[in-house]
Amino acid sequence: MSHDGMTVLARRRETVRRARVEELLIRFAEEEDEGSCALLDPQIPPYFLTRRIEQREVIVAELDGEVVACLRFEFLGARAPLISLLAVRPDLQGEGIGRHLIEFLEEYLRDLGYNALMCAAREGSPDFEGWLRRLGFQECGFLSGMHPDGSGEVFFRKSLE
Structure with a gap:
């Protein structure tokens, strides 16, 4: 994992549902990911999602160029980051993608000096x-x-x- 928290190659050549996966990329969401994130998190108002992405509080998993999972988190006060959403495309659940998202978030939070994560x-x-x-x-x-x-x-x- 990189220490700048920007982009991480979480797994190479991993098998997911009998499909050959070249790369599973875990990274912070960007503006162009809003549509994909909204499909995985349909209850969030668009303006709220936009704001969370701008504040680097949304992490995505990209598989073969497609966003297949997202994790949204927020800060409750100064010391309590909370995972508020973890959504993985249904056909890919159970393949370790959610775990990779959480591991990315944990490293990012450690780099910021946090000592706990809530969910x-x-x-x-x-x-x-x-x-x-x-x-x-x-x-x-x-x-x-x-x-x-x-x-x-x-x-x-x-x-x-």
């Missing part, structure tokens, strides 16, 4: 919660009533030290 999972998402635990996240809280159906969010924290 939230919708209540009743055992697969996602288990995946976060396998990546080293630990449950640290719960916020009830976050969604129209009354379900809440389970919060996780990972040390970056």
Whole structure:
């Protein structure tokens, strides 16, 4: 990984769903990625996505020239970066792309001096919660009533030290 946080070649010649992959590129989103990110994150208002991209708070995974995943994060106060979205194209889920996005973010945050990363999972998402635990996240809280159906969010924290 590069230390400038701009562009990273995460894997070379990796097999993804029986297709030969020349490069999986993990990088910060750019203005021209807005359409692809909006397809992966359809609930975000366009102006909000534009602002997040300008502030370097969106990371994408590019496979053979196509954006196939995105991670959006934000800063909650001075010491609490939070992953607010992780979306991988459905046919590529389970291939390690989300893990590469998180690893890129972790390195970037370490370079900025952060010592922890947070993420939230919708209540009743055992697969996602288990995946976060396998990546080293630990449950640290719960916020009830976050969604129209009354379900809440389970919060996780990972040390970056």
